[in-house]
Amino acid sequence: MLVAVFVVLLSACSHYTAINGMPAYHRGLSDDSRGYSAQIDGADPKTFRILAGGGYAKDRNSVYWSGTPVPEAHTQTFKALSGAYGKDDANAFYDGQPIPGVDLSSFELMSGGGARDEGAIYNGQRRTQACDSKTYKVLKAPWYADSRCVYVMGKQLTDVDRSTFKVINSVYGMDATHVYMFDKQLPGADPFTFKIIGNMYEEDVAHVYYESRLVPGADPVTFHPNDAGSPEARDQHRCYRRGLEVDCNTLGSGR
Structure with a gap:
């Protein structure tokens, strides 16, 4: 029995x-x-x-x-x-x-997934030092925040204003003075005019970016990707592939 x-x-x-x-x-x-x-x-x-x-x-x-x-x-x-x-x-x-x-005395599960103790957050075996682990919460995965700091993919963002930070989507976030692609800050980007063009290109009123990298000399007024899903783009003066200037005659050739 x-x-x-x-x-x-x-x-x-x-x-x-x-x-x-x-x-x-x-x-x-x-x-x-x-x-x-x-x-x-x-x-x-x-x-x-x-x-x-x-x-x-x-x-x-x-x-x-x-x-x-x-x-x-x-x-x-x-x-x-x-x-x-x-x-x-x-x-x-x-x-x-x-x-x-x-810290075993304070180690516990979090309601949104993962675990925490008095000083850190745990995603599996990965340990992230936290500013205030008791208030840690998901904003929109992979973006997280507590009362003082912002985190993405297990990393704490530096030079970020928590009080004005907001998530754009699962890749981008911004505060009052900076734009982030995951943990990378887009150099000189203006949050008020920032927009996502597509194909990993972004722009603001004065700059064009590929991923988190500035595309030097690109004209944001006339800049556009060539096709959906393509890393190739052009403006009225130049042509680009993955954010780097190329001969316009090579566009579409894969070279």
């Missing part, structure tokens, strides 16, 4: 299962597209249980992530915070790997 209940509990959660009453883990697809299950060596069926989120499990001897023992984890104190994050009395973990530098 104990074995039957054990098998039902395993089958109801995550990828953990049982083979002949022993704990097992259902792994990637095999040639028949059904996948396969592998018994977890050394697991104790009497004390084995799946933890919150279904990624972690433990018994009296070990902690497991995706069916693999986590040797650094302490089974007596380990708690799963999600399918990926967990912690014990010595470490925090992501996907079964210890996360260095964590």
Whole structure:
């Protein structure tokens, strides 16, 4: 009866299962597209249980992530915070790997994804020093902010005015005096006249940019990309490919 209940509990959660009453883990697809299950060596069926989120499990001897023992984890104190994050009395973990530098006393999940402690934000194993981790929130991925600072793709923006910062789209953001392409500041760009032309070109009243790089000498009044999706462009004086001046006779040739 104990074995039957054990098998039902395993089958109801995550990828953990049982083979002949022993704990097992259902792994990637095999040639028949059904996948396969592998018994977890050394697991104790009497004390084995799946933890919150279904990624972690433990018994009296070990902690497991995706069916693999986590040797650094302490089974007596380990708690799963999600399918990926967990912690014990010595470490925090992501996907079964210890996360260095964590303040365990304040480490917790964030509602928008990821985790935080008193001084930093964690996206998987990546640690980002935060100005105010308690107020950290998503603006529009990959843009994040707290009460004092702005972040993109795990990096803190420098020389940014948090009070006036706003997201343009998933690539661009601006404050009252600067325009950003991810963490790169567009040199001299005017936020009030900035617009996205397309094909990785942007302009303001006085400049043209390719990605975050200034296109020297380009005329924003007459500048336009040649075709949708093309890195080629022209203005009334010159021709360009990926923001660099080229002979107009080579446009469309791929040279």
